[in-house]
Amino acid sequence: MFSPVGDTGNAAVVVEDIRKAYEDLHAVDGVSLSVAEGEFFGILGPNGAGKTTLLEIIEGLREPDSGTVRLLGESPWPRRVALLPRIGVQLQASSFFEKLTAREQLETFASLYGVGATQAGEMLDLVGLTDKADTREDKLSGGQRQRLSIACALVHDPDVVFLDEPTAALDPQARRNLWDVLRAIQDRGKTIMYTTHYLDEAEILCDRVAIMDEGRILAMDRPAALVRGLDAPTRVILERGSLSASDAGALPGGNDITEDEQSLTISTRRPAEVLSALSDRDALAGLQVRTATLEDVFLDLTGREYRA
Incomplete structure (x- = not known):
């Protein structure tokens, strides 16, 4: 508060x-x-x-x-x-x-x-x-x-x-x-x-x-x-094809996996373990790591619907 x-x-x-x-x-x-x-x-x-x-x-x-x-x-x-x-x-x-x-x-x-x-x-x-x-x-x-x-x-x-x-x-x-x-x-x-x-x-x-x-x-x-204060997960983003969704789901940390036409995203609260596991699998090419930002706080508080 x-x-x-x-x-x-x-x-x-x-x-x-x-x-x-x-x-x-x-x-x-x-x-x-x-x-x-x-x-x-x-x-x-x-x-x-x-x-x-x-x-x-x-x-x-x-x-x-x-x-x-x-x-x-x-x-x-x-x-x-x-x-x-x-x-x-x-x-x-x-x-x-x-x-x-x-x-x-x-x-x-x-x-x-x-x-x-x-x-x-x-x-x-x-x-x-x-x-x-x-x-x-x-x-x-x-x-x-x-x-x-x-x-x-x-x-x-x-x-x-x-x-x-x-x-x-x-x-x-x-x-x-x-x-x-x-x-x-x-x-x-x-x-x-x-x-x-x-x-x-x-x-x-x-x-x-x-x-x-x-x-x-x-x-x-x-x-x-x-x-x-938002306590949001870290997002690890991989180029599509670097790792299959099933293999990503087997990584340590109990992560959420989403995939689109260009990338695979691992949402995790244990990023160090995930990055270490990806390194072991030689799957770090093109990797991006994104932590929460003020924009995430803003959207969490105000919603995501379009405002004219």
């Missing part, structure tokens, strides 16, 4: 029993959590789980029906002007000023917070866009626009950064490049709260994650702890 709030002495965000409903839809249904200063905290869940609504309540963009939020020690609702310079927000749909270059975008955002234009150059360097400083926003690639959006959220040097699916719709290379940006942000001592559908990404980047579905938190902990 996870502790949703725990010690809040150094918490940047404290959420207690937040609820938000739209007629019969309970978008957020009794959520409690805390995020420590300097922590990278991920909110995961299928479409419609309530992730974005929860984030917008914490940011002060939506009023909850009940419950309390403390953001850097203050309630974000009603909107507190004094709190705005201390938070940075990157929404799912980013909007930029028309016909401005990357540098001009950042200088404009900086001016709104009373920050000098020199900060724009530092942010361009942080997100790897120095060579695109004089390129108009509408001429940037999707990944470059995402990085510029994050730079705009950081240009005033906020203490807490909110990112809603920052790597959505990016190609694998652009996603990996953006991971470096997110790590650099945390290295600067910032607290990060973000949502994502990419479980591999969350497993690598996040100190802790909360898995949501139907407006509720189903589990919350460090990714590695959640994976250990």
Whole structure:
């Protein structure tokens, strides 16, 4: 059982029993959590789980029906002007000023917070866009626009950064490049709260994650702890023909055997014995070993049916 709030002495965000409903839809249904200063905290869940609504309540963009939020020690609702310079927000749909270059975008955002234009150059360097400083926003690639959006959220040097699916719709290379940006942000001592559908990404980047579905938190902990708690078997995958299903079934460990047109999979809780037996049979060619991941935890908690 996870502790949703725990010690809040150094918490940047404290959420207690937040609820938000739209007629019969309970978008957020009794959520409690805390995020420590300097922590990278991920909110995961299928479409419609309530992730974005929860984030917008914490940011002060939506009023909850009940419950309390403390953001850097203050309630974000009603909107507190004094709190705005201390938070940075990157929404799912980013909007930029028309016909401005990357540098001009950042200088404009900086001016709104009373920050000098020199900060724009530092942010361009942080997100790897120095060579695109004089390129108009509408001429940037999707990944470059995402990085510029994050730079705009950081240009005033906020203490807490909110990112809603920052790597959505990016190609694998652009996603990996953006991971470096997110790590650099945390290295600067910032607290990060973000949502994502990419479980591999969350497993690598996040100190802790909360898995949501139907407006509720189903589990919350460090990714590695959640994976250990699943107690899932190890999967040893062989190329088809390396070993017959009957021979695989005779291996030590009381294993489950599945086979398809391309491979044979041995699900086992005693992988060392299985691998030793396969070595004795000279059946290691093309072998893959897969342990449980955060994705397995996610699917175990939320189900496997398709969500539109």
